Amino acid sequence: MNEQLIFHLDVNSAYLSWEAAYRLQHGSKIDLREIPSAVGGDPASRHGIILAKSTPAKKFNIKTGETLFSARQKCPNLVIVPPNYQLYMKCSNALLDVLKEYSPKIQRFSVDECFMDMTHTAKLWGDPLRLAYQIKERIKKELGFTVSIGISTCKLLAKMASDLKKPDGVTTLFHEEIAEKMWPLPVENLFMVGPATKKKLSSYGIHTIGQLAQANPDFLAKRLKSHGILIWNYANGRENSPVRSTAIAIKGIGNSTTTPFDVDNWREVKMVLLSLVETIGSRLRQGGWAAGLVAVSFKTSTFESFSHQGKLSTPADCTNEIYQKACELLSECWYGQPLRHLGVRVGELCTNDFIQLSLLNWDREKLSRLDKTVDALRTKYGSKVIVRSSFLHSGIKPLTGGIIEDYPLMSSIL
Amino acid sequence: MKILMRPIEIIAWFTSEGVPRPLKFRISSNGSTSVVKVDKIIFKTEEKIAGNKMLVFRCQSLIEGRLRDFELKYECATCRWFLYKM
Numbered sequence: 139m140n141e142q143l144i145f146h147l148d149v150n151s152a153y154l155s156w157e158a159a160y161r162l163q164h165g166s167k168i169d170l171r172e173i174p175s176a177v178g179g180d181p182a183s184r185h186g187i188i189l190a191k192s193t194p195a196k197k198f199n200i201k202t203g204e205t206l207f208s209a210r211q212k213c214p215n216l217v218i219v220p221p222n223y224q225l226y227m228k229c230s231n232a233l234l235d236v237l238k239e240y241s242p243k244i245q246r247f248s249v250d251e252c253f254m255d256m257t258h259t260a261k262l263w264g265d266p267l268r269l270a271y272q273i274k275e276r277i278k279k280e281l282g283f284t285v286s287i288g289i290s291t292c293k294l295l296a297k298m299a300s301d302l303k304k305p306d307g308v309t310t311l312f313h314e315e316i317a318e319k320m321w322p323l324p325v326e327n328l329f330m331v332g333p334a335t336k337k338k339l340s341s342y343g344i345h346t347i348g349q350l351a352q353a354n355p356d357f358l359a360k361r362l363k364s365h366g367i368l369i370w371n372y373a374n375g376r377e378n379s380p381v382r383s384t385a386i387a388i389k390g391i392g393n394s395t396t397t398p399f400d401v402d403n404w405r406e407v408k409m410v411l412l413s414l415v416e417t418i419g420s421r422l423r424q425g426g427w428a429a430g431l432v433a434v435s436f437k438t439s440t441f442e443s444f445s446h447q448g449k450l451s452t453p454a455d456c457t458n459e460i461y462q463k464a465c466e467l468l469s470e471c472w473y474g475q476p477l478r479h480l481g482v483r484v485g486e487l488c489t490n491d492f493i494q495l496s497l498l499n500w501d502r503e504k505l506s507r508l509d510k511t512v513d514a515l516r517t518k519y520g521s522k523v524i525v526r527s528s529f530l531h532s533g534i535k536p537l538t539g540g541i542i543e544d545y546p547l548m549s550s551i552l
Numbered sequence: 553m554k555i556l557m558r559p560i561e562i563i564a565w566f567t568s569e570g571v572p573r574p575l576k577f578r579i580s581s582n583g584s585t586s587v588v589k590v591d592k593i594i595f596k597t598e599e600k601i602a603g604n605k606m607l608v609f610r611c612q613s614l615i616e617g618r619l620r621d622f623e624l625k626y627e628c629a630t631c632r633w634f635l636y637k638m
Contacts, residue, residue: 159602165557165636225602232603282601 143266144381145254146288146296147273149233150305152250153177153190156229157219159282174198175217179206185398189221193305223542226250230546232281240273243381248548253293255381270308278306293552294377295320297329316375321348330369330550338362347373379552386551388425392433393417393539394481400439402476409534411464412526414482417539419457420513422484426491428453429484432463436472437479446471447485455490456505553621553637560624562633571596574609574624579635588613594621604629608636 149155154177158170174195179186186206198213210216230249237244240263243255256266263269270287278284284306288299291312298320299311311319326336328347338361344350350358351373358366371377393414401407411434422429433447446467454460464482515524525536562577576589594610607626612619622638 156602160604163599163601163604163606165555165634167555225604228603230603232600280600281603 141291143256144290144293144296145256146300147252148286148300149250150284151190154192155283156226160225174213177219177221243383245381245383246546249546253381274308292377293379294372295375313375323347325350328372390483390485391418391421392483395538396479400476400478408465410480412461413536413538415457415461415464416537418484422455423513426489427487428455428490430486432460433483434464434467435481436477439476439478444471453488457509458505555637556635558635560633560635
């Protein structure tokens with residue numbers, strides 16, 4: 139058999155299950171998974187959105203992404219717990235440690251999803267279906283949470299398969315089963331088909347994955363370009379990317395934030411930009427990169443989005459330089475409307491070990507030494523040890539962006 | 553046995569292989585503190601629920617004239633001990 143054999147593991151209601159398991163281990167008498175409960179929000183400010191929900195909570199029609207306020211209206215007894223990203227990283231790592239015992243090629247697709255390359259392991263572990271059940275039960279017993287496993291010959295089908303039986307299930311989705319198991323599903327269930335694509339496909343009369351699979355590829359190419367061909371191939375189960383155990387090289391770094399209040403004056407906007415650039419700067423220097431391109435984006439309080447980008451004369455990794463550029467870019471396109479969301483992104487990355495000195499860059503060496511010192515202090519004592527004085531008593535956080543270091547967010551690249 | 557999960561102060565000894573063994577612990581309840589000496593360790597297991605490694609010790613001691621079984625838990629990451637069940 140030259141074909142691959144891929145498993146896809148998906149932790150059921152990850153944030154909630156992990157919190158539930160942790161609490162049970164610490165003597166809680168209630169299992170959060172058995173009552174209407176959800177993970178979300180910031181307990182201090184009582185704002186926030188639902189990040190994960192339990193099965194009983196689904197019965198109250200609570201949706202991931204809705205505000206805690208509206209969730210509480212649907213279910214007044216809802217137990218809401220704050221997110222704990224350190225715990226989630228620990229759980230994700232523990233899961234990976236178990237999986238590494240079965241295959242050397244594991245791809246952590248997101249904090250709660252993994253691909254395992256099980257090609258040619260039949261001689262080692264026997265029947266793959268039986269092995270999948272073994273792994274599932276082991277994780278349930280040892281780690282205390284349930285997973286759904288999908289089995290197929292490519293990552294796309296394995297990922298679609300794991301969705302079919304939730305929670306605590308194992309499903310196969312080989313090519314010969316596509317028509318029976320995958321084609322009847324609504325087209326938005328297909329990986330890479332989001333609300334925008336779904337709307338377009340609906341207008342062409344394509345409502346199920348099967349209809350998409352049988353549509354004319356030239357028609358899709360004309361209307362949806364390469365994305366159309368991609369999803370057409372996916373609907374037919376054609377996908378062959380390998381299970382990647384190393385990450386793809388990054389092309390850019392960005393941070394953005396939604397402010398808790400509308401920002402409409404330069405002083406505050408500049409502070410938010412600075413706090414975003416502080417995080418970006420430290421991420422850049424940590425990766426050994428310098429950036430040649432800076433982009434700012436913002437969303438007004440009426441949800442209109444704008445973005446503007448510009449190149450730096452020479453690639454830089456210095457917080458001050460990127461900040462100056464970001465302010466310059468924003469001043470070119472912002473007319474003072476109240477803003478709710480601001481973002482800064484840097485691109486055109488290159489290594490920072492050789493940085494050209496330019497006549498126009500004041501004291502670049504001094505600033506670079508300052509940046510390095512601040513980075514070292516923050517790594518050793520935490521990010522709050524030293525902050526820019528303009529943030530004192532301002533109500534704006536001195537560093538914004540990111541969750542915790544190296545937190546694996548889901549990607550759209552399989 | 554009832555689940556308590558009360559944090560306790562404890563004296564334990566560690567073997568040269570790094571395996572802890574509880575000796576005696578002090579627990580405060582309703583304002584008064586009592587010291588319990590661990591007479592026998594019946595078994596020790598390891599659990600890794602939610603990726604959090606904890607050692608579980610099932611112990612037996614003579615407490616106020618009665619032979620009682622209880623479970624102590626040691627959370628490796630935080631180095632904390634708890635009276636889990638009694």
